[in-house]
Amino acid sequence: MFLLRDRSVFDIKKNELSEFRSNLMGKIKGKNTKLEKSVSKALWNNGFRFRKNVLSLYGKPDIAIKNSK
Known part of the structure; x- marks a missing residue:
């Protein structure tokens, strides 16, 4: 007992x-932290096209550049 x-x-x-x-x-x-916003803005301004929080990729990365695998 x-x-x-x-x-x-x-x-x-x-x-x-x-x-x-x-x-x-x-x-x-x-999602959308200050660091993520600043990095994504810098990447976009330098010509890198990306997607954010992609559900189709493993781990759901914050930033995914789809053109390069």
Whole structure:
């Protein structure tokens, strides 16, 4: 019975931790950061044509130059 009680307490803490982590990670936005905007603007002005956050490529890269593979 002692093990069962400890396991239930552990499960409650684990659920609270995962909920906290989920809320924390939900606040992190990964698209259109300052760095990404400045790099993409510099690339575009130098003649490199690209796509942003391409879903068809593995890992969904921030910047993908489709002409070169």
